[in-house]
Amino acid sequence: MAPVDTFDAVYAAHYAPLVRLAYVTVGSLPAAEDVVQDVFVEWYRRIDRVDAPAAYLRKAVVSRCSSWVRRRVLERRHAGTFDEALVAAPDPRIVAVRVALARLTPRQQSAVFLRYYLDLSVPEVAETLDCPLGTAKSLLHRGLARLQAHLEDR
Amino acid sequence: MIPEHRVADLVRAAVDAIPVVQPPSAALKARAVGRRRPARTWSPVLVAAAVGATVLAAAVALPGRPATPGAGEPTYRLPRELAGVSSRTATVAQDPPGRSIALFTERGEQVVLATDGVTYRKLDAGGTALLSPDGLAVVVSDPARATGEADVVDLRTGRAQRYAAGAPVALRPLAWSPDGRRVAFATQAIATGSGPAGVGVLDLDTRGFAPVADPRSGTGDGVVRAVFTATGTEVVASAGAEYGCTLRVYGVDAPTPSVPLAVDGPVDGCREVVTLGLHALSTRPDPDSFVIEAIPPLLLAVGERHGIVERLSFRGDAYGTGALPEPITLGSGDRFLGWNGRTGVYIGQSGGVVEAPLDGRGVVRMTRFGDDPVTNFQLATALAPESTLADVEPGAWPWSPARTATIAALLLLAAAAAVVLRRRRRRT
Known part of the structure; x- marks a missing residue:
């Protein structure tokens, strides 16, 4: 497959999930779109050198989101978490899940998303987060526990 | 306690509800072949060079031991x-x-x-x-x-x-x-x-x-x-x-x-x-x-x-x-x-x-x-x-001040290079 075809196919399949992944972490849809688009642009520039585009893109999105969160941590502390318009979904269960997700740490959010939305294995989550397997298990365990605790309160 | 698979379903439903509008891929390709943003990539190097030049100038200009x-x-x-x-x-x-x-x-x-x-x-x-x-x-x-x-x-x-x-x-x-x-x-x-x-x-x-x-x-x-x-x-x-x-x-x-x-x-x-x-x-x-x-x-x-x-x-x-x-x-x-x-x-x-x-x-x-x-x-x-x-x-x-300044400048440049490489690695 030519690089351009590869790009189009991967872009079509992974753009939306990656934006959602970024959004879960950064809590801002415009920021999530910027992050993901930057990652695709960077990938396109070196498309011949990337063997596993999906894993590469996931890892790049998580890495950039972490940087973004570090830069904006103070803003987030003062400005709340998720965009209110998005949190205010019509389904109360969805609202509850989004609020619960917003209470996780950025690393826990990414781990939960990768594990339960993208159905990655725990080793794949660890690789994407660039952390040891034990750390990934801990992030998932703590993230899941906090989600369960919050959802049970509702 | 809510079982894990139920939590997964809820997460999936909540995330799927996030509205994502996908721009045409051509727009991203155009950005990719367009001009990069060198200022952001090279800013640490430029800052380090400026600091190094300042240190060198100070070493030469300051009174005391000659350069x-x-x-x-x-x-x-x-x-x-x-x-x-x-x-x-x-x-x-x-x-x-x-x-x-x-x-x-x-x-x-x-x-x-x-x-x-x-x-x-x-x-x-x-x-x-x-x-x-x-x-x-x-x-x-x-x-x-x-x-x-x-x-x-x-x-x-x-x-x-x-x-x-x-x-x-x-x-x-x-x-x-x-x-x-x-x-x-x-x-x-x-x-x-x-x-x-x-x-x-x-x-x-x-x-x-x-x-x-x-x-x-x-x-x-x-x-x-x-x-x-x-x-x-x-x-x-x-x-x-x-x-x-x-x-x-x-x-x-x-x-x-x-x-x-x-x-x-x-x-x-x-x-x-x-x-x-x-x-x-x-x-x-x-x-x-x-x-x-x-x-x-x-x-x-x-x-x-x-x-x-x-x-x-x-x-x-x-x-x-x-x-x-x-x-x-x-x-x-x-x-x-x-x-x-x-x-x-x-x-x-x-x-x-x-x-x-x-x-x-x-x-x-x-x-x-x-x-x-x-x-x-x-x-x-x-x-x-x-x-x-x-x-x-x-x-x-x-x-000597000159040697000190030179080494300080080299260390700054090395630190800047390390920052750049680290940022690039994170992006990939």
Whole structure:
């Protein structure tokens, strides 16, 4: 497959999930779109050198989101978490899940998303987060526990 | 408790509800082939470069020690107390000291002291070293190996040039010519360090090496010493334990059979006569009468055994008074370092350097050595008479401002490069 075809196919399949992944972490849809688009642009520039585009893109999105969160941590502390318009979904269960997700740490959010939305294995989550397997298990365990605790309160 | 699969379903439903509008892929491709944003990528490098330039400018502009120690100094400073070297002291090659006032050995290291009186640098090359009269170069050779090679280290650049004698002989530097363009060596086919030795002269301009004196037989107990006349065209040398009070004069440009120079008078009973230094005003001896009085004033040293010099004796009417200076008695380990203009000599002792006036008024202490023993102390003989004694602090920092600034700039650039690489790795 030519690089351009590869790009189009991967872009079509992974753009939306990656934006959602970024959004879960950064809590801002415009920021999530910027992050993901930057990652695709960077990938396109070196498309011949990337063997596993999906894993590469996931890892790049998580890495950039972490940087973004570090830069904006103070803003987030003062400005709340998720965009209110998005949190205010019509389904109360969805609202509850989004609020619960917003209470996780950025690393826990990414781990939960990768594990339960993208159905990655725990080793794949660890690789994407660039952390040891034990750390990934801990992030998932703590993230899941906090989600369960919050959802049970509702 | 909500089971894990139920939580997964809820997460999936919540995330799927996030509205995502996918822009056309062509838009991203256009961005990819468009101009990058170099300012963001290279900003750490630019910041580091700016900081480095600021540090360099500050190092040059700030008052105090010069950027190139010892270079272009209007005055030459000798410290009242010699500071010791440390393991952090840079070498001449790493951080050239510039014009230097002294050379000495401490803790097994040969060290030069720049004319600012505070900058110390270790010589990189091992061997016997001799500082030039103008303090700009050091000649180094190994008298224990018959390599026929000598290095001349430029103290302004730290670079060494190798010169070859053209024969496999051991070389021991004896003297620099007053203009710093020639060096006289003792030459030995078998390196012993003492005993019969010839004298050869290296011309730094032509790179030619001229043997001017062959080893003399029956001179196996002493040490050859030599000194140039003021013009640099003759070498007055002792042939090493030559019995009788005899020196010999050798021409350099056109080597000729040696001319014996009788020494008598105040040097009564000498077994060995060695020439340690001619006054700067000394010129060529009278060709028709090689008597000592023809060389005003000539410093002589009397060695009683194996080149151990026990007193300095003088010949020649330097002051036009008709009276010769009284001999100066030397203690064990004392060494003649050079003339202090027309009024006295510098003598290196075990604890420091003293100035001994020729009028016998007693010695004046100059530089005191530190706690560690200092040996083989030498002065840049052309600079020493112009030098001033100064109470200078050796300074806690062993590097020059220029070197410090350079290293700081390199560290900043390295840190900036690391930041850039790390950011790039994160992006990928």
